[in-house]
Amino acid sequence: MTQNRQTKYIFVTGGVLSSLGKGIAAASIATLLKNSGLKVSILKADPYINVDPGTMSPLEHGEVFVTDDGAETDLDLGHYERFLDENLSQLNNFTTGRVYSSVIEKERRGDYLGKTIQVIPHIVNEIIDRIKKAGEGNDILIVEIGGTVGDIEGQPFLEAIRMMRVELGKYNCINIHLTLIPFIKAAGELKTKPTQHSVGELRRIGISPDMIICRSEMPLNRELKDKIATSCGVEKNCVIESFDSQSIYQIPLLFLKQDILTPISEFLNLGDLKVDMSNWDSLVKRVIAPTxxxxxxxxxxxxxxxxxxxxxxxxxxxxxxxxxxxxxxxxxxxxxxxxxxxxxxxxxxxxxxxxxxxxxxxxxxxxxxxxxxxxxxxxxxxxxxxxxxxxxxxxxxxxxxxxxxxxxxxxxxxxxxxxxxxxxxxxxxxxxxxxxxxxxxxxxxxxxxxxxxxxxxxxxxxxxxxxxxxxxxxxxxxxxxxxxxxxxxxxxxxxxxxxxxxxxxxxxxxxxxxxxxxxxxxxxxxxxxxxxxxxxxxxxxxxx
Known part of the structure; x- marks a missing residue:
């Protein structure tokens, strides 16, 4: 892409429940895009009200990842850096707490000229500004929205990405929804209904996913993937499976095998993307089956x-x-x-x-x-x-x-x-x-x-x-x-x-x-x- 073209955005949301691996999915897509020659970065937007995870207990939050510029961030930033092999910064992670702190500080300074401060437009606009700031200088910015669709605290973030899609238009934004396809042992079946409900919740607030990534314990058959495509309104080649693997570093290869870059390229008008993951593949083999x-x-x-x-x-x-x-x-x-x-x-x-x-x-x-x-x-x-x-x-x-x-x-x-x-x-x-x-x-x-x-x-x-x-x-x-x-x-x-x-x-x-x-x-x-x-x-x- 040429330098004068605007940044394109990939928004990643999660449904059904948390801890499904949105961060790994986002990092995997970023790795494939980077290895196809694009300049890519990632942002994690966390809806919790803490200013950052620095004072949160490891029992609550897990690891606090520290960036080179001294930001205490969500552990997903660690995955981003490890997959992309690039240093990120405080621009690549923000929380509800940080957003509200900034808006309140601006209000106290008089920046809003005495206007009533509201979630819309002021909080949402602050979120949009932070997303755009993180995207500057990149061909692609992948934005992971923390939490699960339906969470009260996540609504301003979802409204922000809905508004950005309207503002930036076709070929500049896509929505990827990662959701759970649970296996019900008693019935011996993988069930798609939770995914349908999750997509329904997204649509209710004005967001229609362009691609669905299905987390499951096992691979999905073609019939099940087609059912998800039909019921959720996405193209058949836009249902991507992400089943349990021996290593998180297999996920980019799993996505590549399913040709995930073709629909992404079509949505964002990126042209023919050629990606070389041979070195990555070699290392993953040594993670899975070392001597x-x-x-x-x-x-x-x-x-x-x-x-x-x-x-x-x-x-x-x-x-x-x-x-x-x-x-x-x-x-x-x-x-x-x-x-x-x-x-x-x-x-x-x-x-x-x-x-x-x-x-x-x-x-x-x-x-x-x-x-x-x-x-x-x-x-x-x-x-x-x-x-x-x-x-x-x-x-x-x-x-x-x-x-x-x-x-x-x-x-x-x-x-x-x-x-x-x-x-x-x-x-x-x-x-x-x-x-x-x-x-x-x-x-x-x-x-x-x-x-x-x-x-x-x-x-x-x-x-x-x-x-x-x-x-x-x-x-x-x-x-x-x-x-x-x-x-x-x-x-x-x-x-x-x-x-x-x-x-x-x-x-x-x-x-x-x-x-x-x-x-x-x-x-x-x-x-x-x-x-x-x-x-x-x-x-x-x-x-x-």
Whole structure:
């Protein structure tokens, strides 16, 4: 497409119930369009009233994904980046809370010249403006509307996309509706009635879907797909199935096999699209049927809610695919690890990973896991809190500082290995003072920061460059006061950023690295993060 042509929009809505995989479907379509040569981006519009998910519990929302520019976003942004292999920004995710906050701020400033502020037009227009802003400079913007059709909170968003279609006209917008085709075990049948009701609800508010993506436990037969097309008023080639698959990375290939790009191209007047997914297909084959296997202990406190670690588990899959290796994750609840059972828990493990987190719950178990990895020469990767705890463990058991701790867990500790500082560096490289009056949102070091790597270190060997940029989400930092003692006994600082300790590693150990940043946020299927890939390589060498 030429630069002077306006952005075209693909709106993705969901029906029947939530958590069907709208994000994966949207990301899959985006991947196919990008690989056909178009400039594509994605936006997630969330109807919940929170300003962002930054202060939401992982039990409520799963992972908070952090963009390079420091936005705390919905976890679907992680899927978007991993599929598209592109960095997104705060423009690519907004909520009802953010929309209302903006409108109210404008009203207080007098921007509306004393008019009565209403959902229509003011809230809806704010939504439209944000969608258009995210679409600037792209051939295609895919807009996923969070929640389910029929939700009260989603109505302004649906009205916004209805109005955009009227405004932009033919060949510039299409509506894709993802819905559930449930299998009723007692009847032995897949049922289409919920989908018909969902489409009926969309039509009631003035939106007619151009394409329907059917989530189901199994493939649909031709008769069933034709029935959906007829009852929902779409062309027969616009009923796309998305049945349960072994890997989410199969979905773009499944869509491509059903020739999904042909009707999309016709609706948007994109011409003949040629797409090359050969490299993707090769990697997916190694996700599904690899020739090697490695067993990784994943130590965390949300092991019963794996969505809390979505980016990290996906990053392990990326590294595994590139090494033709299946990653067998042993989920280890850190609250249940102690000095009596630690040997038994990790006896058959090839590598140990301690993930990030907040709060002191499960910390003692994580420290036991770190000690086991250090003493028994098991490859270890500590991320964020996982790095901080490896410093505390080393201080306790090697430096013999028995009261070593983080001020997050004990504000009165005499040996504050991890402490709270009030000076951070913003993304422009300038010093920025931030206060810590609130323990919740707005107090953290967020987004991408430069890290200088020490030459002749394992980390330098892994990244093969002096300067890297990785993303952060934390409040506490390693105290440089103890640096000389750590290095005297073999735990060296191998990465730093303007005096802040970014990475540490243990000498005379096959692989023992802690990083303050979150490498999982920049990992892609086609381009795994180097330090996670390095951890996997070391763990493979340790396979017994």
């Amino acid at each position: 090697k296997e490695v067993k990784i202990a994943f130590v965390g406190k949300y092991v019963d809610l794996k969505e809390s670690y979505k980016s990290l588990t996906e990053a392990l899959i990326h590294a595994g695919a590139n090494l033709d290796t299946r990653v067998d994750i042993k989920w280890c609840d850190s609250e249940k690890i102690d000095d009596q059972n630690v040997d038994e828990i990790f006896k058959d493990i090839d590598g140990i990973l301690v993930a990030g987190g907040f709060g002191n719950r499960g910390v003692d178990g994580k420290i036991q896991a770190i000690k086991f990895a250090r003493i028994n020469k098991i490859p270890y990767l500590g991320i964020c809190l996982g790095m901080q705890l490896c410093l505390i463990e080393f201080a306790k058991n090697v430096l013999n500082l028995e009261d070593a701790n983080s001020v997050e867990f004990d504000v009165n500790t005499k040996n504050n290995i991890i402490y709270l500082i009030d000076e951070f560096i913003d993304n422009s490289g300038k010093k920025q003072i931030r206060t810590y009056q609130s323990p919740l949102g707005g107090t953290m070091r967020l987004g991408g920061y430069e890290c200088k790597i020490k030459q002749n270190s394992l980390l330098f060997e892994i990244y093969n460059q002096k300067n890297i940029k990785e993303r952060h989400r934390h409040r506490y930092e390693a105290n440089p006061k103890y640096r000389s003692e750590f290095e005297k006994y073999g735990l060296i600082v191998s990465g730093e950023s303007d005096g802040l300790i970014e990475a540490v590693e243990l000498k005379d150990h096959p692989f023992f690295i802690g990083v303050q940043f979150h490498p999982e946020f920049t990992s892609r299927l086609t381009r795994p993060n180097p330090v996670i890939l390095g951890f996997m390589k070391a763990s493979l060498k340790n396979v017994r």
